Amino acid sequence: MKHARVLPAVADVVVIGGGIMGVSAAYHLAAAGQQVVLLEKGALGQGSTCRAAGGVRGFFSDEVNIRIGLRSLEVFERFGDLFGTEIDLHQSGYLFLVDNVADLELFERNVAAHNAAGGESRMVSAAEAKRLSPLIDTTGILAAAWSPRDGHCTPESVVQGYAKAARTAGAVLLTNCAATGIETDGRRIVGVATAAGTIRTDQVVCAAGAWSGQVGTWVGVDLPVVPLRRQIATTAPIPGLAPETPFTIDFSTSLYFHTEGEGLLLGCPEGVDSWGFDTGRDPAWLAVLAEAVERRVPALAEVGLVSGWAGLYEMTPDHNAVIGRSRTVPGFVYACGFSGHGFLMGPAVGEVVRDLCLDREPVIDVGSLDVERFAGAAPHPELNIV
Incomplete structure (x- = not known):
């Protein structure tokens, strides 16, 4: 039209x-x-x-991204007052799960950079990560990076x-x-x-x-x-789901999830990157998602998926x-x-x-x-x- x-x-x-x-x-x-x-x-x-998955955060590794993220987060926090539109902001935090020494050192540096730029984050133990995000299996987890002010919106x-x-x-x-x-x-x-x-x-x-x-x-x-396809799925309602479950990321696999209504929104990379403008959903991705879920969030293995979609990341080198x-x-x-x-x-x-x-x-x-x-x-x- x-x-x-x-x-x-x-x-x-x-x-x-x-x-x-x-x-x-x-x-x-x-x-x-x-x-x-x-x-x-x-x-x-x-x-x-x-x-998009709707995540909002100031927690990055590069100072300019931290500053852009933090300044934007301030706007998201006040969006309803500034623009008269509610955005369903959930500041339930971001939790990055770390299972190897190299990534642990990376996230210790990330936390230091984030705090130096005015953010609030810290490293937490595997046990603390489990308390924050009860669905995870902490097998192999060395620690996690926790940024409580971050979250997601619509x-x-x-x-x-x-x-x-x-x-x-x-x-x-x-x-x-x-x-x-x-x-x-x-x-x-x-x-x-x-x-x-x-x-x-x-x-x-x-x-x-x-x-x-x-x-x-x-x-x-x-x-x-250049465009890179990424896929997302949402689950059926999950009985007993903690409403303040954070935006949780298994860093080594890039599996992530956060609350979506009474269920979860889930995402992870495809098994083989799909470059280009195709936003059709590839059923093969579901097997990749299932493997990542079984590894880190086995409690979700029997939870049904009810919806999903694909979108494009706009990647640079x-x-x-x-x-x-x-x-x-x-x-x-x-x-x-x-x-x-x-x-x-x-x-x-x-x-x-x-x-x-x-x-x-x-x-x-x-x-x-x-x-x-x-x-x-x-x-x-x-x-x-x-």
């Missing part, structure tokens, strides 16, 4: 992508007085955001909250309206093309998630973002986002490649994008996330990922 509204002829900024990054950026730019048009080829959030509600606020601030959000190209005069951006016509603008924000690599090619900017302003194409700003932790960073990254577009010092220094890092020294990978 084509969008019925008339395409604006001109904008200060055109945002490409209507997921968490796009709507957050559109809100912050509009609130700063910019004339903003957001283009989304489908429905808001339908790309990766609303297929991605769809966050997207709608930002979208409502963006429109109230004057942004035009066009769904079912895909960008088809970026027009330049040979050096500078002059417009964004759509099937309905061209919007004149000299600034574009690429917030297209797993599709960002294609958007970059329109202006000759190499954004090394070092599992860190690319956020910055192009040095070769004036007016091209990008925020993509979040490698599975984009949803939780949306609030702060929207502020950063606003600052980059307005050519002012960003609220968080994201210089280390500039895409140019891949042309220089070896990138510093984010290690605390699922």
Whole structure:
């Protein structure tokens, strides 16, 4: 269905992508007085955001990710008051289970970095991990990293909250309206093309998630973002499930789970990575999930699965986002490649994008996330990922 509204002829900024990054950026730019048009080829959030597990955390290995996560977490905590939309935030904590010495040393460093940046986390014993997350089998567990302020919420509600606020601030959000190209005069951006016509603008924000690599090619900017399918399942109600069960991750297998209604939401990688845009569910993954569950959460082996879906991680070579302003194409700003932790960073990254577009010092220094890092020294990978 084509969008019925008339395409604006001109904008200060055109945002490409209507997921968490796009709507957050559109809100912050509009609130700063910019004339903003957001283009989304489908429905808001339908790309990766609303297929996410909904985790929110400030617990990472890299300082910039910690600072982005913590600043975003502050917004999630106040989202209802700020935007008049409840997001079903459960701050039941994040619990990373560690079963080898190398990972134990990694998480001890992660805890130190997190606390140094203002977070609150600590290492706990296997027995304490079992008390926090009663369903787990602690066989082989050496310790766990516990970050009690973290948790999960509903991605769809966050997207709608930002979208409502963006429109109230004057942004035009066009769904079912895909960008088809970026027009330049040979050096500078002059417009964004759509099937309905061209919007004149000299600034574009690429917030297209797993599709960002294609958007970059329109202006000759190499954004090394590739899609990776990840699958999720939800269980039937579990009698006696502890309501404050944390977002629990078996780090060596990347199996994770958190409460979802009266049951659990579960996820883990596929047996063989599926690169590309296919979001069909692969039944073979269920065997991989069952093996990981049997190893770490055998109490779930007899619990039925009732639903599931697949979404896309937008992967970069070092599992860190690319956020910055192009040095070769004036007016091209990008925020993509979040490698599975984009949803939780949306609030702060929207502020950063606003600052980059307005050519002012960003609220968080994201210089280390500039895409140019891949042309220089070896990138510093984010290690605390699922």
